[in-house]
Each structure stands twice: as C-alpha cells, then as structure tokens.
Amino acid sequence: MPITLQNVSLTLDKLDILNDVTATIADGSFVSLIAPSGAGKSTILKLLTGLLTPSTGSLAVEGQPITGLNTTFSYLPQEDMLFPWYTIDQNITLYQRINHQPVDQERVTELLTLCGLLPYRKFLPHQLSGGMRQRVALLGTMLNPADYRLLDEPFGALDAMTRGLMQDWLLGLPAELKRTTLLVTHDIEEAIYLSDRILVLSARPAHVVQDIALTPITRDRAWLATQAPLKAEIFELLRADCLAAGEQL
Numbered sequence: 001m002p003i004t005l006q007n008v009s010l011t012l013d014k015l016d017i018l019n020d021v022t023a024t025i026a027d028g029s030f031v032s033l034i035a036p037s038g039a040g041k042s043t044i045l046k047l048l049t050g051l052l053t054p055s056t057g058s059l060a061v062e063g064q065p066i067t068g069l070n071t072t073f074s075y076l077p078q079e080d081m082l083f084p085w086y087t088i089d090q091n092i093t094l095y096q097r098i099n100h101q102p103v104d105q106e107r108v109t110e111l112l113t114l115c116g117l118l119p120y121r122k123f124l125p126h127q128l129s130g131g132m133r134q135r136v137a138l139l140g141t142m143l144n145p146a147d148y149r150l151l152d153e154p155f156g157a158l159d160a161m162t163r164g165l166m167q168d169w170l171l172g173l174p175a176e177l178k179r180t181t182l183l184v185t186h187d188i189e190e191a192i193y194l195s196d197r198i199l200v201l202s203a204r205p206a207h208v209v210q211d212i213a214l215t216p217i218t219r220d221r222a223w224l225a226t227q228a229p230l231k232a233e234i235f236e237l238l239r240a241d242c243l244a245a246g247e248q249l
C-alpha cells in the first residue's frame, strides 16, 4: 500500500511551511524530494513520523491515517544520532535492544561485512570517520524491520568520493534489504541516480512543482552521465522558483 499526502498544508509560528502538498509514494518505490534549502523537505518527513501534525490535509500509510507518533517508518534524521557511548554493534541494533527483541547476530555480521565495517564493530562512533559513521547510522535504519524508510540527507556533509561510494552501496543492497524509501536530498544528481521518482518542490511554502519518473534499463554511472539535460532541467526549475520567491539558490 502506498504512502499518501493529500492537500497537506502546515503553518508553524505564523510561518507557512507547506502549501497544499499532494503526493503518492508507491509501494516498493524509491522517491526523492528535492527543493531549495529551507523549503520544508525535512518537515514532510516529520509529518510522516507524526512528530508534527498538518494544519490542514491528511497523510496515510497502508490506507491508515497518520494521527500521531508511529513506528511505521524507520527514520534517519539529518543528524546521524549515534550514541557516543555505545559501540557500533550496539548502535546498529538499538531498535532490537529497545524493543527487547532478539538480535540476529549472523545477520548483523553479514551486514557489517557487506558495509566494510566488520573490523570496527567494537569501536565507538568517535573512532570512525564521518563516512563510516553515516554508514553505521544507515545500517541501523536498514536493520529496523519497518516497511518504509525516511532518509534525511543521509550522505550530507560527505566528500564527493565517499558520497558516490555510499550511493553505490545503497543501490547495491540485496533485494531483501530494500524498502519503500523517501529520500530528502539537495543533490540533484543523487536524486536522479537513486530514484524511481523525483518530486521537485517549490521554495517555502512548498508544493510539488514537478513529478519526474525515471525508468532506466540499467542504473549505473554511465547512464547517469547521460542525464545531464535532466539535471539542468531540474536546476532551472529550482532556480526559477527561488528567483520568483526572491531567494538565492
């Protein structure tokens, strides 16, 4: 069942943040939200997790309205949120430990190996590089059994090379680890590379200005290189909107 946002508007402290956002995220799809800075992308994720409530409109998942805090989603906020006093092992299995669920150690070992983190499982977060910590945070999200993922700039603040490797890592995840995903990013190329669909939002108060479907036969960097015209098109959309809103991109 899809995730739906129906005519969602939000005003906080007299500030109009979202204006009539309507979108459907199909089951199993990978959808990116791209928008000018401060438009309200993170706010949309917070509405889905129930951290915020819309002023008008409604959100639903699996046909059930979202009315408050819920555990339908595994949510990776913009800050990596690792606990500094827990080891990598303990951080990535936090969901299971909080919920008193058994930890499948074999699975954890397999995933740590897959992510190149096995030698670091007993390390503390501060002993890892920024890119490794981001991978740990993402791995924790992957181990959460929720059917839907909300990823807020998971590769933000990484250098271009590490970011590229992380994108490849995400694309290369085994099928059983993939989920319906809503990704917030300000990187147009990243959105094109990873997504089945890109929702381009306007400057604040945000609404959907373009809904772009991507259906490459092979999703690789050679294909990505052919997408320069789409990248330029999305950039122009964002720029025109920013200029109309009196902002700089």
Ligand SMILES: Nc1ncnc2c1ncn2[C@@H]1O[C@H](COP(=O)(O)OP(=O)(O)OP(=O)(O)O)[C@@H](O)[C@H]1O
Residues within 6 Å of the ligand: 012, 013, 015, 017, 035, 036, 037, 038, 039, 040, 041, 042, 043, 044, 186, 204
């Ligand atoms: N709790 C709040 N109260 C008042 N205003 C808020 C609150 N949370 C967010 N905002 C405002 O809402 C707007 C949208 O914020 P949001 O973080 O969703 O934007 P964003 O598109 O994710 O930004 P960025 O790309 O910079 O991460 C911003 O102007 C922000 O200041």
